[in-house]
Amino acid sequence: MVVTLFGLGFVGLTTAVAFADMGITVYGIEVNEKRRSTIAAGKLPFHEPGLGEGLDRTLGKTFFVDVPVEEAVSKSDAVYYCVGTPYGKDGQADLSYLYGAIDQTLPAVSKDGFTVLVTKSTVPPSTTKDMVIPYIEKQGYTVGGNIGVANNPEFLREGHCWDDVVNADRIVLGVSDERSEKVLRKLYQGYTCPVHTVTLNTGEYIKYLSNTLLATLISWSNEMSLVADNIGDIQIAEAFRILHEDSRWGTPACNMATYAYPGAGYGGYCLPKDTNALFARSKALGYEPKMLGQTIAVNDAMPSAIAKIIERKVSSPEQVIGLCGLSFKPESDDTRDTPAAKIVAALNKDGYTNILGYDPLAIPEFKQYYAQLKMGFKESYDELVASSDVLVITTAWKEFSDLPEKAADKPIVDARYLL
Numbered sequence: 001m002v003v004t005l006f007g008l009g010f011v012g013l014t015t016a017v018a019f020a021d022m023g024i025t026v027y028g029i030e031v032n033e034k035r036r037s038t039i040a041a042g043k044l045p046f047h048e049p050g051l052g053e054g055l056d057r058t059l060g061k062t063f064f065v066d067v068p069v070e071e072a073v074s075k076s077d078a079v080y081y082c083v084g085t086p087y088g089k090d091g092q093a094d095l096s097y098l099y100g101a102i103d104q105t106l107p108a109v110s111k112d113g114f115t116v117l118v119t120k121s122t123v124p125p126s127t128t129k130d131m132v133i134p135y136i137e138k139q140g141y142t143v144g145g146n147i148g149v150a151n152n153p154e155f156l157r158e159g160h161c162w163d164d165v166v167n168a169d170r171i172v173l174g175v176s177d178e179r180s181e182k183v184l185r186k187l188y189q190g191y192t193c194p195v196h197t198v199t200l201n202t203g204e205y206i207k208y209l210s211n212t213l214l215a216t217l218i219s220w221s222n223e224m225s226l227v228a229d230n231i232g233d234i235q236i237a238e239a240f241r242i243l244h245e246d247s248r249w250g251t252p253a254c255n256m257a258t259y260a261y262p263g264a265g266y267g268g269y270c271l272p273k274d275t276n277a278l279f280a281r282s283k284a285l286g287y288e289p290k291m292l293g294q295t296i297a298v299n300d301a302m303p304s305a306i307a308k309i310i311e312r313k314v315s316s317p318e319q320v321i322g323l324c325g326l327s328f329k330p331e332s333d334d335t336r337d338t339p340a341a342k343i344v345a346a347l348n349k350d351g352y353t354n355i356l357g358y359d360p361l362a363i364p365e366f367k368q369y370y371a372q373l374k375m376g377f378k379e380s381y382d383e384l385v386a387s388s389d390v391l392v393i394t395t396a397w398k399e400f401s402d403l404p405e406k407a408a409d410k411p412i413v414d415a416r417y418l419l
Helices: 010-021 033-040 051-058 069-076 098-108 127-138 161-166 178-187 200-233 236-243 270-284 291-313 339-349 362-371 380-385 398-406
Strands: 002-006 023-030 077-083 115-121 149-151 172-176 195-198 323-324 355-358 390-393 410-414
Touching: 002 010, 002 069, 010 023, 010 051, 010 161, 010 200, 023 069, 023 380, 033 362, 077 098, 077 178, 098 115, 115 127, 115 178, 115 390, 127 149, 127 200, 149 178, 149 200, 161 355, 172 178, 172 200, 178 195, 195 200, 200 236, 200 291, 270 291, 291 339, 291 390, 291 410, 323 339, 323 380, 339 355, 339 362, 355 362, 355 380, 380 398, 390 398
Parallel strands: 002 023, 002 077, 077 115, 115 149, 172 195, 323 355, 323 390, 390 410
Antiparallel strands: 149 172
C-alpha cells in the first residue's frame, strides 16, 4: 500500500514513520522547509523518545520526503492530512491549512483508481460531513466515485507519541463508504487493538470526547487546589495522591490520574485548541455547554492565580524569581500554550520583571515564541537555583524533585505539586 501524508509535526511524522515501519510506502509532504530538510537529513525536528530509531529504519527505504506532491498522490491508496487546525479568537477551528492540502491533492488523484482522503488533524464534529465534502464537491469532484473521504483521529501524548502509535489501545475510523473502510482497515491490519468503524461525525466526536474529559479533569483538579490553598493547612499533593488510591481509578499507575491532579493549567497544542473549538462549534449551533465553558474559564484563570501565589512569597519586585521548567509538560520541548509563559506574562503585568527560567530542553523554543516577555534564562538547573531568591516549579521534570535540598533556604512555589 502507498500513503501520502501532509504535515510532519508530532502527529504526522509519528504516523508516517509508524506506517513506513510496517512496510507501507509513505510519502511525507511538509511545507516548512527547515523541518523538511531536518527530517530528510535523518534528524528529528522536535524531542520525541523512540521516534528517531523508527526514522533511522525507514527513511529512504519506505519513508520518503523528497517526492513531488503530484507523483506521491497519484500513487497513493490514501492521503492523510496531519496539518494544523488552530483555533481563532472565536474558538472556531481554522481549516485553511486543511483546505490548502486538499487543493494540492485533488488535481493529482488518480482517475483510474480509488483514493481515500483521510483527515487525521483534529476537527470539530460535522467538519468532514458538512465542510470537507462540500468543499471537495464544489471544485467539481465527486465523493464516492474515485475519491473516498474519512477521518482517523489520533490519541497521542507528546513525549509518548511513538509508543502510543505502535501500542495503540484503539483505532477509530470515521468513514463515508465501504470502500474507504476497506482501504483503511488494510492499513491497520497489523494492529491487534480494537479497530472501530463509525460515522464521520462520530469519529470526530470521539476525539473531542477524550480531550474535553482530560481538560475537565485538569481544571477540576486545579480549582480544588485553589479551594485548598484558600482554606489553608491542606497537604494538596498528598490529598490528590491518596485520591488516586481509590480502586475505581484502576491500577496505581493509571494515566488518567495524571489529569485528575492539580498544576498550573493545561497547555500544549491539543487541549486548549480542542476545548475551545468544541465549545465554539456547539455554541454556533445553538447550545452553549456551561461545564465545558467553565473548564476553559478555570484553565484561563490559573496562570494569574499561580502568579498571585508566587507574589506572596516575594518580599519585593527586586527579588529574582526562578522558573523551573518552560515546556508545557515534562519529557517534551513543546512550549505551545505553556502555562510557564502565561505565568510570566501575569507577573510582568503586576510589575515583576526579575525573572529567570530554565528547562532541560525547551529554552530555544521558548525564546523563539515568547520574546516579548521580560525575563532571562539560565543554562543549568544549578545556575538557576543559585541566581534566584524564590523558586517556582512550572514543569514537573523529575530532576526538580530535589529542589528542597538544593534551595533549602529559599521559598519554593510548587505549581505542579511535584514535591
